[in-house]
Amino acid sequence: MTTLNILSGGAAQGLVGSLSQTFKAQSGFDIMGEFGAVGIMADxxxxxxxxxxxILTATLLAKLAEEKLIVAATISDVGLVETALAVRTGDPQATVRDAADLREALLASDAIFVPDTKASTAGIHVANVLQQLSIADEVAARLRIFPNGATAMRELAASEARRPIGCTQSTEIISTNGVTLSGSLPPGCELATMYTAGISTAAAHLQQAQGLIDLLTGAGQLEQRKRTGFISGRG
Structure with missing residues (x-):
């Protein structure tokens, strides 16, 4: 079976997975993908x-187009993804209305599960928020840092900590069994990131690549994008 190769931020893994059979029926191609921290995927x-x-953040994909690694004319918005909080399924929800609530929730947790704080969109943001809340040093020993949000959420689901919490892209929370989306980050700490898709200048299957972009971004998949955690986009 012929395959279409994809490099993507973890935020889009659930959406791509949910449409893989539809894409195969349309094109005859399977999708072979690597999903992870956007900085690592770009490298x-x-x-x-x-x-x-x-599929990466709009800023990063535009940079790759400038580097002549992405065909600029093919870049299309998939949608916005919020960085959000997660708890183990069955644990009490974290009620976070403002920065003070967020600070309290993080300080009350004995394990904080996050993606790579140097290469992933959500992880970098979490590190900045901890500094903003003046608790980075206090919670440093409680951070559980993993290569990407999907791994962080699987580890949160399996955690035996007393009161763990997680923070990553909402799409990665929604697509992981055993964890529950516990709300967006509050005003002043929030982050919504636009993810975009583009075709590599070294693509081997141009027609099928464009077909997958059309499927991911088209009006017909608006509800599916919402179900997997994208909050806006074309369509």
Missing amino acids: KLRKGTPADIV
């Missing part, structure tokens, strides 16, 4: 990892 593309389609 994989720069180092020559084969990719037909790339």
Whole structure:
């Protein structure tokens, strides 16, 4: 079976997975993907990892287009993704209305599960928020940092901590069994990131790559994008 190679931020993994069978029925292609921290995925593309389609933050994909690694004319918005809080399924929800509530919730947790704080969109933001709330040093020993949000959420689901909490992209929370979305970050601490898709300049399957972008971003998949955690986008 012919495959379409994809490099993507973890935020889009649930959406891509949910549409893989539809794409296969339309194109005859399977999707072979790597999903992870956006910075790491961008570096994989720069180092020559084969990719037909790339899904990353709008800022990063535009930079890759400037580097002639992405065909600029093919870039399309998939949608906005919020950085949000997660708890183990069955644990009490974290009620966070403002920055003070968030500070209290994080201080009350004995384990804080997050993605890479240097290479992932959500992880970088979490590190900044901890500094903003003046608790970075206080909670440093409680941070449980993983290569990407999907792994962080699986580890949260399996955690035996007394009161763990997680923070990553809402899409990664929604697509992970055993954790529950516990709301967006409050005003002043929030982050909504636009994710975009584009075709690699080294793509081997241009027609199928464009077909997947059309499927991911088209009006017909608006409800599916919402179900997987995207809050806006074309369509």
